[in-house]
Amino acid sequence: MSKPLWSGVKAWARDLKRDVVALWIAARDRRTPLLAKLLAASVAAYALSPIYFIPDFIPVLGYLDDLLIVPLGILLTIRLVPPALMAEFRIAAEARAGRPVSRAAAAVVVALWLAGLAAVAVWLWPAKTG
Numbered sequence: 645m646s647k648p649l650w651s652g653v654k655a656w657a658r659d660l661k662r663d664v665v666a667l668w669i670a671a672r673d674r675r676t677p678l679l680a681k682l683l684a685a686s687v688a689a690y691a692l693s694p695i696y697f698i699p700d701f702i703p704v705l706g707y708l709d710d711l712l713i714v715p716l717g718i719l720l721t722i723r724l725v726p727p728a729l730m731a732e733f734r735i736a737a738e739a740r741a742g743r744p745v746s747r748a749a750a751a752v753v754v755a756l757w758l759a760g761l762a763a764v765a766v767w768l769w770p771a772k773t774g
Contacts, residue, residue: 663718664691665737670725673733680724687717693750 664687670676671685691714722730 660715660718662734662737663722664688664714665740666730666733667718667721667725668692669733669736670721670729673729675729676725680721683717683721683724687714687721689748689752690714691718693753 667684668688671681671688673681676684725733
């Protein structure tokens, strides 16, 4: 990979990280429209969660969310937030030292995984015949 291309990819990734934090801020701001707020909360919670719906160890699909689903969710949500507010949220995101932690989002993802495992167990468990 050439140096200019690599530096462009690094800048894009840095902007994406900043925008995730900006969306996390947008989801908590009362001035954000309701649909944008709901999508911003969902996208930010998923992107910031240490637990994914599709784990990275699953070939191809594991990285699909990182490379496609999360960036597209971010782009869609940014379009729903008024530009002046998004600029304000981006400035606030750059001022933050670290990335926010969402324990509630992690709990939701864990609950969904457990529910999915329980559904698979019920489906695989042999039915008793009487």
